[in-house]
Amino acid sequence: MNEAVLDIAVMAGDGIGPEVMEAALDVLEAAERRIGGFRLVFTLLEAGAEAYRRTGVAMSEEVFARAAAADAILFGAMGLPEVRLPDGREIAPQLDLRERLGLFAGVRPVRLLPGVPSPLADPRARDVDLVILREQTEGLFAERGRGPTSPDRAEDKLVVTRAASERLFDVAFALARERKARGGKGRVDLVDKANVLGSMAFFRSIFLERAQRYPDVEVGCRYVDATALDLVRRPWEFDVLVTENLIGDILSDLAAALVGGMGFAPTADLGTDKGLFQPAHGSAPDIAGRGVANPTATILSAAMMLDWLGRRRGLEACTVAARRIETAVERAYASGRIRPVELGGTSGTRAIAQVVVDALDELG
Numbered sequence: 001m002n003e004a005v006l007d008i009a010v011m012a013g014d015g016i017g018p019e020v021m022e023a024a025l026d027v028l029e030a031a032e033r034r035i036g037g038f039r040l041v042f043t044l045l046e047a048g049a050e051a052y053r054r055t056g057v058a059m060s061e062e063v064f065a066r067a068a069a070a071d072a073i074l075f076g077a078m079g080l081p082e083v084r085l086p087d088g089r090e091i092a093p094q095l096d097l098r099e100r101l102g103l104f105a106g107v108r109p110v111r112l113l114p115g116v117p118s119p120l121a122d123p124r125a126r127d128v129d130l131v132i133l134r135e136q137t138e139g140l141f142a143e144r145g146r147g148p149t150s151p152d153r154a155e156d157k158l159v160v161t162r163a164a165s166e167r168l169f170d171v172a173f174a175l176a177r178e179r180k181a182r183g184g185k186g187r188v189d190l191v192d193k194a195n196v197l198g199s200m201a202f203f204r205s206i207f208l209e210r211a212q213r214y215p216d217v218e219v220g221c222r223y224v225d226a227t228a229l230d231l232v233r234r235p236w237e238f239d240v241l242v243t244e245n246l247i248g249d250i251l252s253d254l255a256a257a258l259v260g261g262m263g264f265a266p267t268a269d270l271g272t273d274k275g276l277f278q279p280a281h282g283s284a285p286d287i288a289g290r291g292v293a294n295p296t297a298t299i300l301s302a303a304m305m306l307d308w309l310g311r312r313r314g315l316e317a318c319t320v321a322a323r324r325i326e327t328a329v330e331r332a333y334a335s336g337r338i339r340p341v342e343l344g345g346t347s348g349t350r351a352i353a354q355v356v357v358d359a360l361d362e363l364g
Protein backbone atom coordinates (compact mmCIF):
# COMPACT_ATOMS: atom_id res chain seq x y z
CA MET A 1 0.00 0.00 0.00
CA ASN A 2 1.15 3.54 -0.73
CA GLU A 3 1.84 5.11 2.63
CA ALA A 4 1.90 8.90 3.07
CA VAL A 5 4.92 10.02 5.05
CA LEU A 6 4.27 13.13 7.14
CA ASP A 7 7.01 15.29 8.58
CA ILE A 8 5.96 16.51 12.03
CA ALA A 9 8.03 19.10 13.91
CA VAL A 10 7.69 18.42 17.63
CA MET A 11 8.37 21.35 19.94
CA ALA A 12 7.73 20.07 23.47
CA GLY A 13 9.11 23.16 25.23
CA ASP A 14 9.10 23.85 28.95
CA GLY A 15 7.40 22.87 32.20
CA ILE A 16 4.71 20.28 31.56
CA GLY A 17 5.24 20.62 27.77
CA PRO A 18 7.53 17.56 27.47
CA GLU A 19 5.28 15.49 29.77
CA VAL A 20 2.05 16.07 27.85
CA MET A 21 3.89 15.77 24.54
CA GLU A 22 5.23 12.32 25.39
CA ALA A 23 1.68 11.21 26.13
CA ALA A 24 0.35 12.63 22.85
CA LEU A 25 3.14 10.99 20.84
CA ASP A 26 2.30 7.62 22.44
CA VAL A 27 -1.32 8.03 21.34
CA LEU A 28 -0.34 9.17 17.81
CA GLU A 29 1.99 6.19 17.42
CA ALA A 30 -0.74 3.82 18.59
CA ALA A 31 -3.21 5.32 16.09
CA GLU A 32 -0.67 5.09 13.28
CA ARG A 33 0.03 1.43 14.10
CA ARG A 34 -3.68 0.56 14.35
CA ILE A 35 -4.98 2.41 11.31
CA GLY A 36 -2.06 2.46 8.87
CA GLY A 37 -1.98 4.26 5.54
CA PHE A 38 0.19 7.07 6.87
CA ARG A 39 3.48 7.38 8.69
CA LEU A 40 4.43 10.19 11.04
CA VAL A 41 8.11 11.11 11.22
CA PHE A 42 8.76 13.19 14.33
CA THR A 43 11.63 15.68 14.49
CA LEU A 44 12.21 16.97 18.01
CA LEU A 45 13.13 20.65 18.06
CA GLU A 46 14.45 22.57 21.03
CA ALA A 47 13.06 26.02 21.80
CA GLY A 48 11.64 27.90 24.76
CA ALA A 49 12.76 29.18 28.14
CA GLU A 50 15.09 26.26 28.92
CA ALA A 51 16.70 26.64 25.51
CA TYR A 52 17.13 30.36 26.21
CA ARG A 53 18.67 29.64 29.61
CA ARG A 54 21.09 27.17 28.07
CA THR A 55 22.02 28.95 24.85
CA GLY A 56 20.86 32.56 25.15
CA VAL A 57 18.46 32.05 22.21
CA ALA A 58 14.80 31.06 22.69
CA MET A 59 14.31 29.75 19.14
CA SER A 60 17.25 29.62 16.73
CA GLU A 61 16.76 30.46 13.07
CA GLU A 62 17.67 26.87 12.27
CA VAL A 63 14.91 25.55 14.52
CA PHE A 64 12.43 28.04 13.07
CA ALA A 65 13.33 27.05 9.51
CA ARG A 66 12.97 23.34 10.31
CA ALA A 67 9.57 23.91 11.94
CA ALA A 68 8.42 26.08 9.04
CA ALA A 69 9.37 23.37 6.55
CA ALA A 70 7.46 20.57 8.32
CA ASP A 71 4.02 19.34 7.26
CA ALA A 72 2.68 20.33 10.70
CA ILE A 73 3.98 21.49 14.06
CA LEU A 74 3.00 19.80 17.30
CA PHE A 75 3.70 22.13 20.19
CA GLY A 76 3.73 21.60 23.97
CA ALA A 77 4.13 24.78 26.01
CA MET A 78 6.85 27.40 26.34
CA GLY A 79 7.89 29.97 28.89
CA LEU A 80 8.84 29.90 32.57
CA PRO A 81 8.14 32.75 34.98
CA GLU A 82 11.72 32.90 36.25
CA VAL A 83 13.31 33.01 32.78
CA ARG A 84 12.88 36.49 31.34
CA LEU A 85 14.19 38.63 28.55
CA PRO A 86 16.26 41.63 29.67
CA ASP A 87 13.13 43.84 29.41
CA GLY A 88 11.24 41.57 31.83
CA ARG A 89 8.97 39.79 29.34
CA GLU A 90 8.59 36.01 29.35
CA ILE A 91 10.07 33.86 26.61
CA ALA A 92 7.28 33.12 24.11
CA PRO A 93 8.45 31.58 20.81
CA GLN A 94 4.81 30.53 20.25
CA LEU A 95 3.99 34.19 19.58
CA ASP A 96 6.90 34.48 17.14
CA LEU A 97 5.74 31.33 15.37
CA ARG A 98 2.21 32.72 15.06
CA GLU A 99 3.47 35.96 13.60
CA ARG A 100 6.18 34.59 11.34
CA LEU A 101 4.11 31.70 9.99
CA GLY A 102 0.97 33.82 9.66
CA LEU A 103 -1.06 31.55 11.98
CA PHE A 104 -3.92 34.01 12.11
CA ALA A 105 -6.72 31.74 13.31
CA GLY A 106 -6.66 30.16 16.78
CA VAL A 107 -9.35 27.48 16.66
CA ARG A 108 -10.33 26.47 20.20
CA PRO A 109 -13.09 23.87 20.49
CA VAL A 110 -14.82 23.66 23.86
CA ARG A 111 -16.73 20.47 24.52
CA LEU A 112 -17.54 18.62 27.72
CA LEU A 113 -16.38 15.01 27.51
CA PRO A 114 -18.76 12.33 28.77
CA GLY A 115 -17.94 11.45 32.36
CA VAL A 116 -16.23 14.78 33.08
CA PRO A 117 -18.21 16.80 35.62
CA SER A 118 -19.34 20.28 34.69
CA PRO A 119 -18.74 23.07 37.18
CA LEU A 120 -22.26 24.33 36.35
CA ALA A 121 -25.32 22.88 38.05
CA ASP A 122 -27.66 23.29 35.06
CA PRO A 123 -27.98 19.94 33.22
CA ARG A 124 -27.81 21.78 29.87
CA ALA A 125 -24.14 22.44 30.64
CA ARG A 126 -23.48 18.90 29.39
CA ASP A 127 -24.39 20.15 25.90
CA VAL A 128 -21.65 22.79 25.72
CA ASP A 129 -20.18 22.52 22.24
CA LEU A 130 -18.69 25.76 21.02
CA VAL A 131 -15.58 27.03 19.27
CA ILE A 132 -13.68 30.19 20.08
CA LEU A 133 -11.91 31.56 17.03
CA ARG A 134 -9.21 33.97 18.06
CA GLU A 135 -7.40 36.40 15.76
CA GLN A 136 -3.69 35.85 16.42
CA THR A 137 -1.57 38.22 14.39
CA GLU A 138 -2.73 41.67 15.47
CA GLY A 139 -5.33 43.08 17.92
CA LEU A 140 -3.88 44.15 21.23
CA PHE A 141 -0.84 41.88 20.79
CA ALA A 142 0.22 43.71 17.61
CA GLU A 143 2.97 45.72 19.15
CA ARG A 144 3.87 43.53 22.08
CA GLY A 145 7.23 44.19 23.63
CA ARG A 146 7.53 47.86 22.80
CA GLY A 147 8.04 48.75 26.44
CA PRO A 148 7.34 52.10 28.11
CA THR A 149 7.29 55.06 25.73
CA SER A 150 8.69 57.35 28.44
CA PRO A 151 9.71 56.86 32.07
CA ASP A 152 6.09 57.60 33.08
CA ARG A 153 4.02 56.04 30.37
CA ALA A 154 3.46 52.77 28.54
CA GLU A 155 1.12 52.14 25.64
CA ASP A 156 -0.08 49.21 23.59
CA LYS A 157 -1.87 49.77 20.35
CA LEU A 158 -4.90 47.71 19.26
CA VAL A 159 -4.54 47.06 15.55
CA VAL A 160 -7.38 45.86 13.31
CA THR A 161 -6.80 45.54 9.58
CA ARG A 162 -9.37 44.75 6.92
CA ALA A 163 -7.30 41.94 5.38
CA ALA A 164 -6.67 40.09 8.67
CA SER A 165 -10.30 40.52 9.74
CA GLU A 166 -11.77 39.29 6.46
CA ARG A 167 -9.68 36.14 6.41
CA LEU A 168 -10.56 35.46 10.05
CA PHE A 169 -14.29 35.92 9.46
CA ASP A 170 -14.16 33.66 6.41
CA VAL A 171 -12.74 30.90 8.63
CA ALA A 172 -15.49 31.55 11.19
CA PHE A 173 -18.32 31.32 8.65
CA ALA A 174 -16.83 28.23 7.01
CA LEU A 175 -16.51 26.59 10.41
CA ALA A 176 -20.14 27.35 11.29
CA ARG A 177 -21.26 25.92 7.95
CA GLU A 178 -19.28 22.77 8.49
CA ARG A 179 -20.63 22.39 12.01
CA LYS A 180 -24.17 22.95 10.71
CA ALA A 181 -23.68 20.13 8.21
CA ARG A 182 -22.90 17.90 11.22
CA GLY A 183 -25.98 19.03 13.14
CA GLY A 184 -24.59 22.21 14.69
CA LYS A 185 -26.37 25.54 15.09
CA GLY A 186 -24.75 27.25 12.10
CA ARG A 187 -24.21 30.50 13.96
CA VAL A 188 -21.32 32.95 14.36
CA ASP A 189 -21.21 35.58 17.10
CA LEU A 190 -18.66 38.34 16.97
CA VAL A 191 -17.34 39.30 20.41
CA ASP A 192 -16.03 42.85 20.72
CA LYS A 193 -16.14 46.12 22.61
CA ALA A 194 -17.49 48.15 19.70
CA ASN A 195 -19.42 50.43 22.04
CA VAL A 196 -16.15 51.89 23.36
CA LEU A 197 -13.31 51.24 20.92
CA GLY A 198 -13.22 52.61 17.39
CA SER A 199 -10.96 49.76 16.27
CA MET A 200 -13.63 47.29 17.31
CA ALA A 201 -16.44 49.23 15.68
CA PHE A 202 -14.39 48.87 12.49
CA PHE A 203 -13.92 45.13 13.23
CA ARG A 204 -17.71 44.83 13.60
CA SER A 205 -18.47 46.65 10.36
CA ILE A 206 -16.16 44.29 8.44
CA PHE A 207 -17.83 41.30 10.14
CA LEU A 208 -21.33 42.40 9.11
CA GLU A 209 -20.16 43.17 5.58
CA ARG A 210 -18.47 39.77 5.24
CA ALA A 211 -21.50 37.97 6.73
CA GLN A 212 -23.52 38.90 3.63
CA ARG A 213 -21.56 36.29 1.70
CA TYR A 214 -22.85 33.56 4.03
CA PRO A 215 -26.65 33.95 4.08
CA ASP A 216 -27.05 30.40 5.41
CA VAL A 217 -25.15 31.26 8.60
CA GLU A 218 -26.89 33.11 11.45
CA VAL A 219 -24.88 36.00 12.83
CA GLY A 220 -24.83 38.04 16.01
CA CYS A 221 -22.66 40.74 17.58
CA ARG A 222 -21.98 40.76 21.30
CA TYR A 223 -20.01 42.80 23.77
CA VAL A 224 -17.25 40.98 25.57
CA ASP A 225 -18.41 41.82 29.10
CA ALA A 226 -21.90 40.40 28.52
CA THR A 227 -20.36 37.40 26.76
CA ALA A 228 -18.22 36.59 29.80
CA LEU A 229 -21.43 36.57 31.83
CA ASP A 230 -23.31 34.39 29.35
CA LEU A 231 -20.44 31.95 28.93
CA VAL A 232 -21.02 31.05 32.57
CA ARG A 233 -24.81 31.54 32.58
CA ARG A 234 -25.79 29.74 29.36
CA PRO A 235 -22.77 28.52 27.39
CA TRP A 236 -24.83 25.82 25.61
CA GLU A 237 -26.40 28.54 23.45
CA PHE A 238 -23.15 29.41 21.64
CA ASP A 239 -21.75 27.92 18.47
CA VAL A 240 -18.80 29.83 16.91
CA LEU A 241 -17.48 32.88 18.77
CA VAL A 242 -15.03 34.94 16.74
CA THR A 243 -12.93 37.61 18.39
CA GLU A 244 -9.83 39.75 18.78
CA ASN A 245 -6.51 38.41 20.06
CA LEU A 246 -6.56 39.38 23.77
CA ILE A 247 -10.30 38.80 24.18
CA GLY A 248 -9.85 35.34 22.67
CA ASP A 249 -6.96 34.64 25.00
CA ILE A 250 -9.03 35.45 28.08
CA LEU A 251 -12.33 33.90 27.01
CA SER A 252 -10.68 30.63 26.03
CA ASP A 253 -9.38 30.11 29.56
CA LEU A 254 -12.85 30.90 30.90
CA ALA A 255 -14.35 28.42 28.45
CA ALA A 256 -11.79 25.75 29.40
CA ALA A 257 -13.08 25.94 32.97
CA LEU A 258 -16.54 24.98 31.66
CA VAL A 259 -15.24 21.64 30.40
CA GLY A 260 -12.94 20.57 33.23
CA GLY A 261 -9.93 22.90 33.08
CA MET A 262 -6.89 23.77 31.00
CA GLY A 263 -5.99 20.12 30.53
CA PHE A 264 -9.10 19.68 28.34
CA ALA A 265 -8.65 22.60 25.91
CA PRO A 266 -7.00 21.83 22.54
CA THR A 267 -6.01 24.41 19.92
CA ALA A 268 -5.21 24.54 16.22
CA ASP A 269 -3.28 27.64 15.14
CA LEU A 270 -3.96 27.88 11.42
CA GLY A 271 -2.61 30.01 8.59
CA THR A 272 -3.36 29.71 4.92
CA ASP A 273 -0.97 26.80 4.49
CA LYS A 274 0.61 26.19 7.90
CA GLY A 275 -0.75 24.57 11.03
CA LEU A 276 0.52 24.41 14.60
CA PHE A 277 -1.33 22.31 17.15
CA GLN A 278 -1.02 22.80 20.89
CA PRO A 279 -2.92 22.62 24.16
CA ALA A 280 -4.41 26.00 25.12
CA HIS A 281 -2.58 25.86 28.44
CA GLY A 282 0.87 27.14 29.25
CA SER A 283 3.86 25.40 30.82
CA ALA A 284 2.11 25.17 34.24
CA PRO A 285 5.32 25.40 36.31
CA ASP A 286 3.27 24.89 39.48
CA ILE A 287 2.71 21.22 38.57
CA ALA A 288 5.66 20.50 36.24
CA GLY A 289 7.87 17.49 36.85
CA ARG A 290 5.32 15.66 38.98
CA GLY A 291 3.68 13.59 36.27
CA VAL A 292 0.23 14.92 37.13
CA ALA A 293 -0.49 17.17 34.12
CA ASN A 294 -3.56 16.21 32.15
CA PRO A 295 -2.43 15.38 28.58
CA THR A 296 -5.98 15.30 27.16
CA ALA A 297 -5.72 18.76 25.56
CA THR A 298 -2.49 17.79 23.80
CA ILE A 299 -3.93 14.44 22.67
CA LEU A 300 -7.00 16.24 21.25
CA SER A 301 -4.70 18.82 19.58
CA ALA A 302 -2.83 15.93 17.96
CA ALA A 303 -6.19 14.65 16.66
CA MET A 304 -6.91 18.13 15.24
CA MET A 305 -3.54 17.96 13.51
CA LEU A 306 -4.40 14.63 11.87
CA ASP A 307 -7.80 15.98 10.83
CA TRP A 308 -6.18 19.06 9.25
CA LEU A 309 -3.53 16.98 7.47
CA GLY A 310 -6.25 14.61 6.27
CA ARG A 311 -8.27 17.43 4.72
CA ARG A 312 -5.36 19.29 3.22
CA ARG A 313 -3.72 16.22 1.75
CA GLY A 314 -6.86 14.26 0.97
CA LEU A 315 -5.56 11.53 3.27
CA GLU A 316 -8.59 9.56 4.42
CA ALA A 317 -6.46 7.48 6.82
CA CYS A 318 -5.46 10.62 8.75
CA THR A 319 -9.08 11.73 9.00
CA VAL A 320 -10.06 8.29 10.26
CA ALA A 321 -7.22 8.35 12.80
CA ALA A 322 -8.33 11.77 14.06
CA ARG A 323 -11.91 10.57 14.62
CA ARG A 324 -10.62 7.37 16.22
CA ILE A 325 -8.47 9.27 18.75
CA GLU A 326 -11.40 11.54 19.64
CA THR A 327 -13.66 8.54 20.12
CA ALA A 328 -11.01 6.77 22.20
CA VAL A 329 -10.70 9.83 24.46
CA GLU A 330 -14.49 10.00 24.84
CA ARG A 331 -14.78 6.30 25.64
CA ALA A 332 -11.86 6.44 28.06
CA TYR A 333 -13.53 9.22 30.05
CA ALA A 334 -17.04 7.80 29.75
CA SER A 335 -15.88 4.49 31.20
CA GLY A 336 -14.71 6.22 34.38
CA ARG A 337 -11.18 4.84 33.95
CA ILE A 338 -9.70 8.33 33.96
CA ARG A 339 -9.88 10.66 36.94
CA PRO A 340 -7.33 13.39 36.27
CA VAL A 341 -5.49 14.98 39.16
CA GLU A 342 -6.78 18.28 37.72
CA LEU A 343 -10.28 17.16 38.78
CA GLY A 344 -9.22 15.83 42.17
CA GLY A 345 -8.52 12.28 40.95
CA THR A 346 -5.33 10.25 40.87
CA SER A 347 -4.76 9.56 37.14
CA GLY A 348 -1.39 10.99 36.17
CA THR A 349 -0.13 11.95 32.71
CA ARG A 350 1.16 8.52 31.69
CA ALA A 351 -1.83 6.68 33.12
CA ILE A 352 -4.23 8.85 31.09
CA ALA A 353 -2.25 8.24 27.90
CA GLN A 354 -2.29 4.50 28.57
CA VAL A 355 -6.07 4.41 29.05
CA VAL A 356 -6.53 6.28 25.75
CA VAL A 357 -4.15 3.86 23.98
CA ASP A 358 -6.10 0.92 25.46
CA ALA A 359 -9.37 2.51 24.28
CA LEU A 360 -7.88 2.84 20.79
CA ASP A 361 -6.99 -0.85 20.88
CA GLU A 362 -10.54 -1.70 21.94
CA LEU A 363 -11.90 0.24 18.98
CA GLY A 364 -10.00 -2.17 16.75
Ligand code: ATP
Pocket residue numbers: 016020078079261262263264280281282283284285286287292293294295297342
Ligand atom coordinates in the same frame (compact mmCIF):
# COMPACT_ATOMS: atom_id res chain seq x y z
P1 ATP B 1 0.22 30.93 29.57
O1 ATP B 1 0.16 32.37 29.95
O2 ATP B 1 1.54 30.49 29.04
O3 ATP B 1 -0.95 30.46 28.79
P2 ATP B 1 -0.65 30.56 32.24
O4 ATP B 1 0.29 31.25 33.14
O5 ATP B 1 -1.94 31.21 31.87
O6 ATP B 1 0.11 30.12 30.93
P3 ATP B 1 -1.08 27.76 32.56
O7 ATP B 1 0.29 27.23 32.42
O8 ATP B 1 -1.99 27.55 31.43
O9 ATP B 1 -1.01 29.27 32.97
O10 ATP B 1 -1.73 27.20 33.87
C1 ATP B 1 -2.91 27.77 34.47
C2 ATP B 1 -3.39 26.82 35.57
O11 ATP B 1 -3.92 25.66 34.97
C3 ATP B 1 -2.26 26.36 36.50
O12 ATP B 1 -2.76 26.25 37.81
C4 ATP B 1 -1.89 25.02 35.97
O13 ATP B 1 -1.38 24.14 36.91
C5 ATP B 1 -3.22 24.50 35.39
N1 ATP B 1 -2.96 23.65 34.23
C6 ATP B 1 -2.53 24.05 33.03
N2 ATP B 1 -2.40 23.02 32.20
C7 ATP B 1 -2.74 21.92 32.90
C8 ATP B 1 -2.80 20.53 32.58
N3 ATP B 1 -2.48 20.06 31.36
N4 ATP B 1 -3.20 19.68 33.54
C9 ATP B 1 -3.55 20.13 34.75
N5 ATP B 1 -3.52 21.42 35.11
C10 ATP B 1 -3.11 22.32 34.19
